[in-house]
Amino acid sequence: MSVSLLAARGLDYRYPGGITALRDLHLTVRQGRKLAILGANGSGKTTLLLHLNGTLRPARGEIRLDDHPAAYDRRSLDRWRCRVGLVLQEPDDQIFAATVEQDVSFGPLNLGLSEREVRERVASALRALHIADLAARATHSLSFGQKKRVAIAGVLAMRPELLVLDEPTAGLDGQGVAHLLEALQHLHEAGATLVFSTHDVELAYAWADDIALFHEGTVLGQGEALAVLRDREMMRKARLAPPLLLEVVEALDGARGDSPPRARAEVLDLLRKRLKGAPLAS
Amino acid sequence: MRAIDRHAWTNRWRDWHPAEKLLPAFGLLLMALLLPPLTTAPLIVVVAGSALVWGAGVPARALLVFVAPPAAFLLLGAPFLALSLDLSAGPTLRFSPGGVALALSSTLRALAALSCLALVALTTPVADWASLLRRAGVPAGIIELLLLMYRLVFSFAERALTGQRAQAARLGYSRFGRGLRSFGLLAGNLFQRGLTKARALEIGLTARGYRGELPVLRAARPLCRSRLATAMLGVGLTGLAGGWLGRALS
Numbered sequence A: 001m002s003v004s005l006l007a008a009r010g011l012d013y014r015y016p017g018g019i020t021a022l023r024d025l026h027l028t029v030r031q032g033r034k035l036a037i038l039g040a041n042g043s044g045k046t047t048l049l050l051h052l053n054g055t056l057r058p059a060r061g062e063i064r065l066d067d068h069p070a071a072y073d074r075r076s077l078d079r080w081r082c083r084v085g086l087v088l089q090e091p092d093d094q095i096f097a098a099t100v101e102q103d104v105s106f107g108p109l110n111l112g113l114s115e116r117e118v119r120e121r122v123a124s125a126l127r128a129l130h131i132a133d134l135a136a137r138a139t140h141s142l143s144f145g146q147k148k149r150v151a152i153a154g155v156l157a158m159r160p161e162l163l164v165l166d167e168p169t170a171g172l173d174g175q176g177v178a179h180l181l182e183a184l185q186h187l188h189e190a191g192a193t194l195v196f197s198t199h200d201v202e203l204a205y206a207w208a209d210d211i212a213l214f215h216e217g218t219v220l221g222q223g224e225a226l227a228v229l230r231d232r233e234m235m236r237k238a239r240l241a242p243p244l245l246l247e248v249v250e251a252l253d254g255a256r257g258d259s260p261p262r263a264r265a266e267v268l269d270l271l272r273k274r275l276k277g278a279p280l281a282s
Numbered sequence B: 001m002r003a004i005d006r007h008a009w010t011n012r013w014r015d016w017h018p019a020e021k022l023l024p025a026f027g028l029l030l031m032a033l034l035l036p037p038l039t040t041a042p043l044i045v046v047v048a049g050s051a052l053v054w055g056a057g058v059p060a061r062a063l064l065v066f067v068a069p070p071a072a073f074l075l076l077g078a079p080f081l082a083l084s085l086d087l088s089a090g091p092t093l094r095f096s097p098g099g100v101a102l103a104l105s106s107t108l109r110a111l112a113a114l115s116c117l118a119l120v121a122l123t124t125p126v127a128d129w130a131s132l133l134r135r136a137g138v139p140a141g142i143i144e145l146l147l148l149m150y151r152l153v154f155s156f157a158e159r160a161l162t163g164q165r166a167q168a169a170r171l172g173y174s175r176f177g178r179g180l181r182s183f184g185l186l187a188g189n190l191f192q193r194g195l196t197k198a199r200a201l202e203i204g205l206t207a208r209g210y211r212g213e214l215p216v217l218r219a220a221r222p223l224c225r226s227r228l229a230t231a232m233l234g235v236g237l238t239g240l241a242g243g244w245l246g247r248a249l250s
Ligand SMILES: Nc1ncnc2c1ncn2[C@@H]1O[C@H](COP(=O)(O)OP(=O)(O)O)[C@@H](O)[C@H]1O
Pocket: A015, A016, A017, A019, A020, A021, A039, A040, A041, A042, A043, A044, A045, A046, A047, A048
């Protein structure tokens, strides 16, 4: 049974301008899972993620860490942010140093580690994201996809238990997405719990274990990815169309199998098998 | 600015200890200031230029682009140094022999100094400057501020450029008056976005444990004594040659 690492209970948040961004929001992050926060643009995903590492403080409700209410004094916040690493959507909001290696060293140095340990962590974080060859490069000369990986490496080098990523695939091309997901999958297999926000139902279907469906500042429902995506009523309410791959599989099988194929190649295989024998319309 | 920066990061001497580039350049600069400029200064320009082009592998074009604007400025100003105003028989302007010599020597000196600057600027990336300044005892806060500004200049320039292109695409610069208005709008917008960005950067760094300081690893790069010695020898020889030629000519 997975344990709850972090939970949000009844969060309300309103921006100074007067926009209510979160209302009575409940969310549970289970250890060792990949949780997608799935919702349309402007539904409040970024605002929620900023609550998960204590950057924003809810007007009502609380964040619980290991089932204890989180505190917001300096020392508790420091400890909180060691455990929960947040990667912002825009890499330029997180990268500040002149070279990649220097930038990634920032977090570990803040942890007060020795120089040797810092170098070791920087090297392994760069390796994990397949950017070891960029170590000496100037950060401002990198492509968007490379910056994105550097930003993730910078957080990863602090070895958080929970890695929170805001729209990790936004702005990347197909290959960039594939590379990034592969690197994240490795991290996940090495034991990291992942939370990521997205508006992309295909990504959520292909990659998430759990989904929290988001709409107008609240979680409509949370559960196993498949169960959430198959809940037509709830999906409609969140103004999201079901993933194409899932629809294709269901159209082919009609069945509601427990583990329909999630990868594109598998679905295509299934499609080919079904079409064999049947004459193709020309 | 972008080009200078790119060469600083990619030239062949990029991985040398910064002192190996800074000390010889400083040595050349001293020669330019102390020795007779008529012979030493051209020699220094040649030495610094060939070191950059053949040594560090910086394209000659990049060097020209770096020195051309200030050099043009110097050359335009030189004739005015040579002029003198004579008030004894009504105000007249004329070239005085002393003035010409002064104009020539100070222009040559300035050009030599400029090539020393190019030698450092085109081979030493900002990150190395920072570590050198730190070792020289400059307070950490000031260095961090400089580095942050350096980083922000690039993202600012990028946004300014895309903003300007977007405006131009909608004909914002098709007439002078309209261009001025577009520019004003862009500047205002950039300022606003700058504030938002600064806040976002603070959030991003706080997530990584930011507590008011920006510590980063320093590059572990040993000083190569033999390389430094060779370079300083070259500098010394340049000085000797310049001084000897100067005496031989006078
Ligand atoms: N700094 C801010 N000040 C005021 N309103 C904001 C701010 N950031 C976001 N909002 C508003 O809060 C709502 C949720 O935004 P956000 O959390 O960014 O959504 P998402 O990440 O799902 O696109 C939106 O209506 C947005 O306009």
